[in-house]
Amino acid sequence: MQVYAAITNTITKSTMENTMNESIRQKTVVGLRHACKGLVAAAAIFTGVTSATELPEVNWRMQALWDAGTTPYEFEKRFVSRVSELTNGQFTIRLFAGGQLAPSAQAFEAVRGGAFEMMKTFDGYEAGSIPAFAFTSTIPFGFPESDQYEAWFYERGGLEFAREAYAKAGLFYIAPTVYGQEPIHSKFPLNTLADVEGKKGRFVGLASTVMAEFGVSTTPLPTAEVYQALEKGVIDFADRGDLTANFEAGLGEVAKYVIVPGFHQPTTATSYVANQRAYDKLPDYYKAALESAAREVSAALRQHNVAQDAVALKKFEEQGAEIIHLDANTVAQGRPTAMKAWEKAAGDDELANKVLDSQVEFMKELGLLE
Numbered sequence: 304m305q306v307y308a309a310i311t312n313t314i315t316k317s318t319m320e321n322t323m324n325e326s327i328r329q330k331t332v333v334g335l336r337h338a339c340k341g342l343v344a345a346a347a348i349f350t351g352v353t354s355a356t357e358l359p360e361v362n363w364r365m366q367a368l369w370d371a372g373t374t375p376y377e378f379e380k381r382f383v384s385r386v387s388e389l390t391n392g393q394f395t396i397r398l399f400a401g402g403q404l405a406p407s408a409q410a411f412e413a414v415r416g417g418a419f420e421m422m423k424t425f426d427g428y429e430a431g432s433i434p435a436f437a438f439t440s441t442i443p444f445g446f447p448e449s450d451q452y453e454a455w456f457y458e459r460g461g462l463e464f465a466r467e468a469y470a471k472a473g474l475f476y477i478a479p480t481v482y483g484q485e486p487i488h489s490k491f492p493l494n495t496l497a498d499v500e501g502k503k504g505r506f507v508g509l510a511s512t513v514m515a516e517f518g519v520s521t522t523p524l525p526t527a528e529v530y531q532a533l534e535k536g537v538i539d540f541a542d543r544g545d546l547t548a549n550f551e552a553g554l555g556e557v558a559k560y561v562i563v564p565g566f567h568q569p570t571t572a573t574s575y576v577a578n579q580r581a582y583d584k585l586p587d588y589y590k591a592a593l594e595s596a597a598r599e600v601s602a603a604l605r606q607h608n609v610a611q612d613a614v615a616l617k618k619f620e621e622q623g624a625e626i627i628h629l630d631a632n633t634v635a636q637g638r639p640t641a642m643k644a645w646e647k648a649a650g651d652d653e654l655a656n657k658v659l660d661s662q663v664e665f666m667k668e669l670g671l672l673e
Contacts, residue, residue: 358391358393358586361394361585362396363394363395363397363420363581364397364399365379365396365397365399365419365420365422365423366399366402366404366410366419366421366423367400367422368407368423368425368526368573369401369526369544370552371400371403374547374548374604375544375545375548375573378600378604379423379600381599381600382575382596382600383396385592385595386596389595389596390588390589390592399419402527404418405418405419407525408428408525410422410424411424411429414474415474415578417578420577420582422576424573424576425440425507425573426468426574427440427507427508427509427511427523428508430508433471434648434649434652435467435654436468437512437649438649438658438659439461439464439465439479439658440507440509440571440572440573440574441485441508441567441568441571442509442569443567443568443569444634444637445569446569446570446662446666446671448483449483449570449605452572453481453572454665455661455662455665456481459661459664461661462476462478462479464657464658464661467654469576473578474577474579475577475578475579475582475583476575477577477582477593477594477597478574478593478598478601479574480572480597480601480604481572483545483571484570484571485542485543485544485549485568486542486545486561486564487542487565488543488549488558488560488562489558489560490536490558491539492560492625493560493629494627494629495633496637500518501518501519501520502518502520502539503522503539503540504519504520504539504541505521505523505532505540505541505542505543506519506521508523509645509648511523512644512648513567513641513645515644516643517637522537524538529543529552529554530557533557533558540560541554542565542568545571545615546563546608546611547607547614547615550618555623556622559623559625560624561616561619561624561625561626561627562627563626564628646659
């Protein structure tokens with residue numbers, strides 16, 4: 304089988320890359336293990352397919368979360384290519400940049416209405432109407448390692464929670480892309496949590512709720528509008544994406560302070576989401592291809608970011624930005640306030656509280672909470 308051989312080669316290549324240093328290996332090994340599980344599952348489903356003539360031709364359109372040319376967008380190109388490869392070229396997903404098919408803030412409704420079949424999104428954008436989404440996108444002051452957050456999705460029921468939340472909107476949650484911190488880009492020096500009081504900031508989802516507890520006036524601007532908002536002084540500081548993506552977007556030109564770690568978003572999950580009716584029409588092995596490709600890309604992007612964060616910080620410095628490293632004690636001081644915001648975000652929503660309880664329980668198992 305060509306598909307099985309390709310999967311075997313991918314796994315072999317991963318296991319042979321034993322020259323990486325130990326610190327990177329520890330952060331990525333769980334993601335690699337999960338990706339391999341997905342690949343093996345896909346191989347099992349595809350063993351019954353013997354030729355491209357047995358596979359129906361399907362054509363979808365997908366809008367990415369990011370601008371064309373950015374690193375995350377390049378990984379979305381890998382995703383659609385991998386889906387095509389796993390289906391012998393019969394399942395084609397045409398990729399569009401963020402905002403190209405529909406304004407980013409309207410992508411949710413556009414996919415739900417069938418304007419196009421699929422999107423990459425950040426669940427927190429819709430947390431105001433579906434509270435559970437606050438916890439399937441990021442947990443401020445929560446999981447410090449992306450592997451821990453991804454383990455919650457795949458080992459502690461997070462995937463099922465996310466699918467339940469999206470099902471209510473007529474959408475299907477395929478899988479997350481989980482990676483590490485997103486830094487804060489600021490027009491003012493941020494050395495303590497008290498420095499943010501009275502400032503205007505771009506934050507979305509649960510991060511918006513948490514930052515509001517610290518006295519920030521928050522606005523949930525789409526990713527594509529962050530640069531302009533900083534440039535024109537509409538906001539004083541912002542969350543946007545990972546360090547590499549933010550450098551590529553030019554944020555160092557309009558905000559001279561880069562604050563790490565991103566306490567507001569120590570780990571991040573973006574989401575592959577499809578129109579429910581379109582998804583239901585797919586053969587099972589196409590559905591498996593989507594999930595398998597998604598897990599591969601999640602692991603690959605995360606490993607790329609681990610390797611590139613230091614490179615991106617150096618580039619920001621060369622551009623004239625000042626890097627501010629917050630110590631662990633400073634971040635820890637904000638945790639009690641953040642936890643109150645978690646509860647406030649869940650409110651009386653039954654599903655949101657189930658999700659939060661699940662995450663808190665897992666954090667306790669990991670020794671992150673008492």
